[in-house]
Amino acid sequence: MSGSNYRPWLNNYPKGVPHEIDLDQYPSILSLLESCFERFRHRPAFSNMGRTISYGELDTLSRQFAVFLVNELNCSKGDRIAMMMPNVLQYPIAICGALRAGMVVVNTNPMYTARELRHQLVDSGAKVIVVLDNFAETVASVNKDTPTEHVVTTGIGDMLSFPKSVITNFVVKHVKKMVPPYDIPGAVRFRDALRRGAGKPLPKPEVDAGDIAFLQYTGGTTGVAKGAMLTHRNMIANMQQASAWISSDMTEGEEVIVTALPLYHIFALTANCLTFMKIGGHNHLITNPRDMPGFVAELGKIRYTSLTGVNTLFNGLLNTPGFEKLDFSNLRMTLGGGMAVQRSVAERWKRVTGSTLAEAYGLTETSPAVCINPLDISEYNGSIGLPISSTDVTIQSDDGQILPVGETGELCVRGPQVMKGYWNRPEETAKIIDPQGWLHTGDIARMDEKGFFYIVDRKKDMILVSGFNVYPNEIEDVVACMPGILEVAAIGVPDPKSGEAVKLVIVKKDPSLTEEAIRAHCRTELTGYKQPKYIEFRDSLPKSNVGKILRRELREEQAKAG
Template sequence: MEHIPSGPQPTPTAFSGKPWLSRYPAGVPAEIDADRFTSLLEMFEQSVNEFAELPAYSNFGKTLCYRELDILSRDFAAYLQQGLGLAPGERIALMMPNLLQYPVCLFGALRAGLVVVNVNPLYTARELAYQLNDARPSTIVIVENFAHTLTEALKETAVKNVILTRMGDHLGLVKGAMVNLAVKYIKKLVPDYQLPGAVAYKTAMARGKRLVYTRPELNGDSLAFLQYTGGTTGRSKGAMLSHRNMLANVEQCIGVYGPVLSTGQEQVVTALPLYHVFALTVNGLLFLRLGAHNLLITNPRDIPGFVRELRGYDFTCITGVNTLFNALVHNADFQSHDFHRLKLTIGGGMAVQRAVAEQWQAITGSKLLEGYGLTECSPLVTVCPYDMEGYNGTIGLPVCSTEVRLVDDNGEEIHLTHTPGEMEVKGPQVMSGYWGQNGADDGTFHDGWLRTGDIATIDEQGFLTIVDRKKDMILVSGFNVFPNEIEEVAMQHPAVLEAAAVGVSRHQGEVVKLVVVKKPGASLDEKVLLDHCRQYLTAYKVPKVIEFRDELPKTNVGKILRRELREAAA
């Protein structure tokens, strides 16, 4: 657990209790009521009734109001219950980018009492098959653009029902047809697929409209999501997030951001995919709770297209990762946008860089408030308070009803400021465990505290700063990338003798670097190896840097020293 400090270090002083409570700004409570609602279903019902005629979600120029969201999600829930015979507690996978179909299916599934398994639509067949085999959902909703991946993976899974949607399915008869034709035949974004027996989304919705919906009995302990993250072994794990976990985190968000937000008046930009836990909770649930208007961006990588969608949309809030904010501040059209209503910018998923935060504030007039979270915590753990003057390099203060402590290598709590230790968390937002673990102790919890694997320091006011990561996990644009997986794929190439993957910093954030030792006499170049990796890895996992070496640094027992490779790259 080594940390090499840079520059003069403050003198450590003793502290006890929760120093951050004294630093909370006006209106932020020390505790929240995690049991305000019995389930996410109850929260949803309150919002769609209270804000019935207000706009809820917009995408590609089409807007659904809360009343329409209520009706459509009810129809989908009825189809799942009566049309497919799914019982409460069964799993359903959602594999789609930010489209109007996502909130309809999400809340429809929750209203049916199902457990939502979010799936990255950019997964390769190998990655998809692994997650579907682990979560074992009986049903999947997937956008046609990615159906070819499911075609390849489906035979290895227990999925029984496939619901197939298209990009334009909620855009109206004429516009929807035009979009679907353009996507498939002009842009050629729909590779060939074979999914016999798949039900069209529109067909499912039409059937559901004629079926009876039965409200399930749910409580706070009912499982709501299997949200996949990673473990120290490099194998992806499903964090079991209950209705109470998610509701608690929504109330914690309201606790820390509520003083600057107005019910029924906010307009939020959702560029991060809703299948990512950060956007799911903050954009998908928090702003639904507040009756906000949510602008869904389907392809945030297309920055010019993204900026065009912002025209005429006087947003008050936006969330994102550092790479997104960095791309926006360097776009001339974005710089000329009117930001007079923007009052809350939240950065998460990865570290926010000072240069980006300062440029953002200079251009928009809005402070970029960094937060820190984990999928296992639904995800919010700490946030920078709304009254900060600007970037301070920390991940902020623990949110309401959250305990945070730092421990040393022996598991003993550290009571000194500015002294590195592993961060551990307790709170109502913390998961019960990983799916399929059956209570087995894998070191995730320590005396009832969730071990984050991140090394942090705390100052006199309670501000926490991440100084290192205990795990070798690589964070690419807010997504976890595990070296073991990259190395396993690289080693499948017949010319590779040894491989080690590490994260290295670039101006756009962290990227994957692969260091390779070729087999004696083997011929292998960078292009060939990259092509091999692209066959088996999602784009963000594919190495951006490849280095060939004669040997890799190892311990005396033969373990590869990734730390030395990271230091050499730095």
């Protein structure tokens, strides 16, 4: 019953979801793209800031970019190309073009500091980087210290229609002053690259399923960022798994998805961009979702059927005036991932939108999806869902024993979406993938008798109070239910009596909320050792580029403060 062949989740799969997926339907992402371009040629593919490009236009533009890379920059199969942009139309064009040239895409956070960017360009050996003007100053500052030979620059408005393209770029640069001056000798403009690749044949590279498609960097919050080698097979597998999971709820060629998470994040890359391309979906790219009023205004113009995000994004929308007045009648799928979805946020989302916020779970190292909740669940269930097709998940003890139903241990994954390993880091790969092929996630979880999995917490975030394990997710969930709370993070701080004690860092929604009210609530909902010893109020919490609250930074601040 506790062995790795015990898969109770298969009995609870949504109707029509296969136990195994077809890994051979598409030998590479290239063959998938060609299929999409042909089947959905006249359908809208991507929209941004009022401009829409069809699958046929994406075919033409990405082909032009691929030809430029091969013919003009002499790029070869396997060469790495970095992408340093927010969600603009240039992004899918560049990704598709790079893959069609047989290159490896290195997704790069535009907010990187010079140190972080230098590390990623040197570590990946990127030959080319495509960068938005707003962030080109950072590239200029490190370019001489990296192996990067070619820089392609682009403006936010470059792919918009005339005269909006010119006006947008002028306003961004000269009115809003969002483009710091930079000097990159020999840099090529994106539109010039497309022109230079037009009308020429594209040599088709021989791409194998085992070839790397993406170097997706991760671990920057825990140390030196490592490049997860995601092969064409990994990515195709996850697209097949995800599309099989949503197939009964989605109609090919009819879906409209809002992409607010950045495409350089693995969640948006696989779930929104590639999976929805596979089913002929129409992607609305949101360039700056942190501008919540602007985001809500944009949502008011779109008849969308799907929305993905992280907990803080959904919470932000719910707390933005006007959101509750939007038309949610077409919204059939709301998917939360990247961090734990809080019950209070999920329940409020259901009340406001009528759509259940279904939680999913994955990692950069798994392309990313591992578990997804059935989309037909009537309400938030606190679970990360069931393992998707062709995926094994076990709960293991510290000594590698597979634990029975209901017991808590480390969540481990095995499946075709598990990465090839970390780029040039065999020792780091061996630490996370064992000889039996199990990827050890570092997440503490349990499985119920139906095969639903529940994340208890991250190993490293766990707080040890007098020998008792305290999981920040549980504390945060309890506190977030209070109406006066906007955001909350729980961390462990040193304590002479108990080893560690719980500290809450809170952003108020109600200015009149008091520390005593929070303590009273916690006394009602939490056993003694789980109750916060310290409470601190702040105007904001540190977050990652996708809005994930960074407990690590809070712990580091605490350590410095003594």
